Amino acid sequence: MGNLYPTPNDWKAILVKALDMPVGDIPMIGTAYEVWDIILRRIVPYKEQSIDLLSCVTSREEVGGNNVFLLNLLDSLKDAHKRQVTAIAEAIIKKQCILFLGPSLLMCNQDGLPVPFDKAFSTELAAKLKQRSEPIFFEETKKDQLSYIAQRYNEIPTFTPEDLGQRASKFYEENQDESSLLFERLAKLYFPIIINTNPDKKLYRTIEERKPNTCIYRYYSFENNQNLSSEAQPIMNYNEQSDLAEDQPKTLFYNLLGSFDAPGSLMLSESRLLKFMDKVLRERPAIDKKIKAEFDDQKYYLFLGFDIEQWYVKILFSTVFGLSRQEGRGFSIFPENMIVIPANQDFFEEEFKFYFITNDLAKFIGQVLEKYRELGGK
Known part of the structure; x- marks a missing residue:
């Protein structure tokens, strides 16, 4: 050059x-x-x-x-x-692709502009800490890091995780972004399991609007692990040869870190995330075994807008889900304005054989959808 x-x-x-x-x-x-x-x-x-x-x-x-x-x-x-677009489309057709939704997919509308929920809500919480009659100290450079700012609320003796969850639910309800192109495209594809690391269920509602009664919604919480029981059977052990409608697979939409529907279930602070990892690893309560059974060496994994900078992510992938380490089965797509530390990218490329693709998420899924239809997907 x-x-x-x-x-x-x-x-x-x-x-x-x-x-x-x-x-x-x-x-x-x-x-x-x-x-x-x-x-x-x-x-x-x-x-x-x-x-x-x-x-x-x-x-x-x-x-x-x-x-x-x-x-x-x-x-x-x-x-x-x-090749990457084709591999993902083929895996979806074979019903062998698990979808992960990351933090950059949950957006708020602030002054007419889309802003990631975690950053917007964290900044709001930080401002409230400053306005207290007895302000609580926090590092100004970390005011948009939700787990850090949420942790500072532990300094308020009367404040509970449910209080914080209620604030989060109200903030999202008042500021949620209505754009849905990405979710509309995802809803036209089939994933046996969608793991959502956000507390919303926007994609779940989009799928249900497009294909009623084809999606089961559950979330993890310390009090109620939303056991799937026999309801999850249509998801697992799918028989590709069957043409019977009742045998068609459903999608399990699973909020891994809690739900706005149950404010006390949200894992917002560092201490809550640490407790979550301890509970999951000790299986008290466990993530439903029917979900974990889906993570085998035949699956492909598609991560959209996922934040690999979080400390708990590596533990989740390696210990809890046991992601396949086969070459060409993990694809992490993140928006162009999202910063990924090279050392973390190198770790996931080496340890989990991830491909990292920087692209407009809706555009990329549009390409996958086009290839999916070209290959005969319905």
Whole structure:
């Protein structure tokens, strides 16, 4: 790239055209090789941006159109993306894909803009701590980290987890975002189990509106583990040869960290999350064994907007669910504005063989849905 675009005007023109990057974000100091090193390090984790850049460069015959290396790299990136979309679509058709919903999918509407619920609610709680007659200290840089701010409420003697859960439920009810394109597309696909790490049930309602009586809703709590009993049987041991309607599988929609429906079940603070991990590992109460039985070496796992920075995630995946460590079965898709620490990404790539894909979530699921239909999915 340094040879192809050696001057500030060169790299400014290509970046503005290919990536719509603001001019102020483009480094202007250093050699061409130094500047391109900074730029490429910034975009390499994002496959879509890398494809956009290479597509732009190789479309210019006088500059990069005859560059065999860049053309091959572009083809490789495009093919990898196609293979990943195809693998997920095929797994869904075979009813072998489990879906995880992460924190960035639960959105609030603030001043007309969508904001992740955990960050919006945490900031609201932090402001309340400051307004108290006897303010409670917290680190200002962590005011949007919900588990940390929720933990600070333990300093209030009369405050209970249920009080915090009620505040969370009310805040979401008053500020929930109505956008639903992603959920509408997901509802057209079949997943035997959907594990939701948020306390809402928006996707559950979307599925039920589209296909009534095809989704079972449960959540985990310390007081009531929502045992599935025989109700879950249609989910498990599905017979693909059967055409009988009553034998068609249902989706289990499972809120792992509690539900707005039961404010006392919400796992918001660090201490509640720690207690949750202890309860789950000791099986007091356990996550229903019928759910855990689905996590076998035949499954594929699709993680949307999932926050792998949380300390408990690694324990959940390895110890509680025992995710398959086979190559090509775990896909983590997160939005372009979500920051993932490289060391954590490396761990999940090595330990769980995850593929990380940075993309617009609704756009990506749209591509999966298109491939799913192309392959004969209904």
